[in-house]
Amino acid sequence: MVSKTIYLAASLLAILSVIAIGVSTSTDNSIFAQGDKVQASIVPGASTLTDDAYSPNPIEITVGQTVVWTNDDTVFHTVTSGSLGASDAGKLFDSGLAGPTALTSKGKTFEHKFDNAGDFPYFCTLHPAMVGTVAVK
Numbered sequence: 001m002v003s004k005t006i007y008l009a010a011s012l013l014a015i016l017s018v019i020a021i022g023v024s025t026s027t028d029n030s031i032f033a034q035g036d037k038v039q040a041s042i043v044p045g046a047s048t049l050t051d052d053a054y055s056p057n058p059i060e061i062t063v064g065q066t067v068v069w070t071n072d073d074t075v076f077h078t079v080t081s082g083s084l085g086a087s088d089a090g091k092l093f094d095s096g097l098a099g100p101t102a103l104t105s106k107g108k109t110f111e112h113k114f115d116n117a118g119d120f121p122y123f124c125t126l127h128p129a130m131v132g133t134v135a136v137k
Contacts, residue, residue, distance in 0.1 A: 035065075037111070040132075042071045042079075042103065047127040054079075054132035058119075062137055066113040069095070071103040077124045078103060079110050084128040092120065 038061050046053035059067055069079045078097065082089035095101045095110035103110055114120070114136045124130035 037066045037068050040067055040069045042069060042073050042077050042124075042130075044073050046073045046077060046124070046130055047075050050129045051131050053124070053127070053130035054122075058133040058135045060135045060137070061114060063115060063117055064113070065136075066111050067134055068109055068111040069103070071106055071108045074106050076102075076104050076126060077130070078126060079112075079122055080125050081120060081122050083121055083131075084123055084125075089123075090125075093122070094125075097125070 038059060040059050041055045043049070043053060043055050051057055054069070061067065071077055077095075079093065079095045080090045081092035081094065093112040095103050101110045102108070114134060117136050120134040120136065122132050122134065
């Protein structure tokens with residue numbers, strides 16, 4: 001019985017060591033997505049924030065990936081492409097103020113697939129100081 005316990009403890013220690021080595025040797029600190037869908041958050045208290053209202057910011061993805069923004073705040077927000085007052089604001093993507101994609105409450109999501117490379121700024125139409133960027137490579 002003691003040898004089984006020692007074996008399990010040694011196995012667990014070996015697994016944790018491998019994980020720790022993998023984490024400590026990583027030199028890439030960017031938030032570069034690996035799946036088809038990349039998660040982003042509208043953070044709690046976002047309406048009083050600026051470029052840290054969306055997390056991560058910037059969101060770094062590759063062409064063809066989809067960003068899924070989740071409203072983790074208790075306040076209504078939008079995810080609207082472009083910049084406040086720009087003629088193309090909301091043309092590429094916009095979660096909107098009504099309908100099924102509207103981020104009206106905590107837990108609601110909005111997603112957009114990026115088919116072209118470039119830097120895509122976005123903001124909240126209700127709280128224009130909230131800004132973010134999606135960097136597509």
